[in-house]
């Protein structure tokens with residue numbers, strides 16, 4: 001933990017950096033990509049973010065090419081195919097980095113130290129180095145040459161959705177930051193704004209933040225509600241349905257497409273709207289289940305946030321990096337062998353409403369996870385806007401990946417860092433929910449309540465509705481969604 005930049009700062013500074021967050025007005029992006037006009041942008045790595053961001057930036061009028069490691073070019077690896085098949089110029093570091101005005105480091109976090117050490121001596125005087133996640137700077141304490149500007153443009157979303165949303169004419173919420181130790185010409189903010197506009201992020205909302213706030217919130221969101229909770233929920237709900245005699249193809253489909261369908265309601269109208277899609281008795285049931293889940297899981301959410309804040313998480317993950325990713329690879333193989341992953345979705349019709357009616361427990365899990373992640377992040381000093389993006393807003397975007405090819409697709413699309421955190425959470429959460437799951441029956445997962453009388457007690461309904469609407473994630477959600485008038489419907 002000795003190189004952890006965050007841990008070297010005095011408490012006052014840590015709190016100030018964690019709380020850095022300003023929602024930027026769309027007017028601040030009226031110059032579009034102007035600050036990048038005439039500048040050469042060279043992306044290192046052409047994976048999930050590299051390809052999506054490069055394509056958006058090119059379509060927005062920027063000059064983009066790709067620097068790949070020699071072996072990737074010689075062996076015509078996927079990164080080389082991604083870039084060349086999409087018509088980009090590809091070259092080695094030696095060929096392209098010295099020509100770059102902006103170098104976009106879009107390699108996996110684990111590789112940042114060797115990549116930056118290899119690239120930095122080749123960068124021209126006064127150029128800009130950019131990241132899409134601040135791990136290398138914040139958790140590894142990377143020091144960058146004094147003449148270089150260092151910025152972060154971090155889409156709060158998987159790469160696939162960065163591209164899909166742009167093509168739909170929208171964008172994804174994005175955090176931007178300038179590393180205060182590296183802004184020699186004072187141009188970091190202008191470059192970061194233009195870059196965010198080039199990816200379409202400004203249409204969904206950009207937060208002027210800090211490397212620290214981005215890292216501590218991004219790690220928390222991905223480990224808990226965004227990926228960990230969806231993985232744990234998928235495995236538990238599927239196994240329960242099989243145990244209770246539900247057809248395996250139906251169970252597989254309900255989960256694979258269910259997360260996407262129910263969280264689409266979340267995206268448009270928050271937790272309130274997602275629960276409003278249920279009948280009154282089902283809404284009260286989902287509410288009660290989620291309250292129970294919150295009590296059981298709160299200590300786990302607190303542990304994840306505490307370990308992220310004090311650097312324990314990054315230390316443990318870096319030990320795994322040094323151990324040839326033994327845990328990551330083991331957990332990845334374990335996930336592939338789960339019954340949910342191995343059971344194809346059945347050829348059975350499930351209407352949009354049925355996903356809600358027969359997936360009450362899934363709704364409860366999403367509600368509990370979103371609220372807990374939001375509450376834990378804000379209690380740690382992360383500003384509500386940022387916590388909203390990292391909990392509620394991004395959940396549907398991750399759910400979209402599960403709808404494509406289940407947990408495999410989610411874990412392949414997210415970063416290796418997110419994948420590691422997802423498995424870490426899943427490993428702890430599965431046993432934690434074992435007793436809770438013993439009492440679960442098909443009325444809340446698989447078949448629905450099947451009531452003849454859908455009457456409820458008025459006082460209880462009023463209480464539940466009031467509690468839903470009073471949660472702080474709903475207030476900030478309504479405000480931020482107000483800036484997303486161009487968001488496109490996908491389900």
Ligand SMILES: NC(=O)C1=CN([C@@H]2O[C@H](COP(=O)(O)OP(=O)(O)OC[C@H]3O[C@@H](n4cnc5c(N)ncnc54)[C@H](OP(=O)(O)O)[C@@H]3O)[C@@H](O)[C@H]2O)C=CC1
Pocket residue numbers: 044045046047048049050068069072077078079080105106107108109111114115132133154155156157158159160413414415416417
């Ligand atoms: N995945 C996501 O959606 C998100 C990722 N981020 C951040 O974006 C960054 C990139 O992540 P992501 O897109 O997931 O990465 P990927 O794993 O998808 O892509 C990695 C790319 O980097 C190349 N690469 C791998 N190792 C090296 C190396 N040692 N030297 C040079 N190139 C290498 C790979 O090509 P090859 O092996 O062929 O050389 C590949 O093209 C990370 O900082 C991540 O935290 C932020 C938001 C979301």
Ligand SMILES: CC[C@](O)(C(C)=O)C(=O)O
Pocket residue numbers: 155156157158159218221222226227398413414415416417418
């Ligand atoms: C949710 C995971 C993520 O942070 C992301 C897609 O935003 C990642 O690191 O992949």
Ligand SMILES: [Mg+2]
Pocket residue numbers: 155156157218222
């Ligand atoms: Mg993220």
Ligand SMILES: [Mg+2]
Pocket residue numbers: 133218219222415417418
């Ligand atoms: Mg991440």
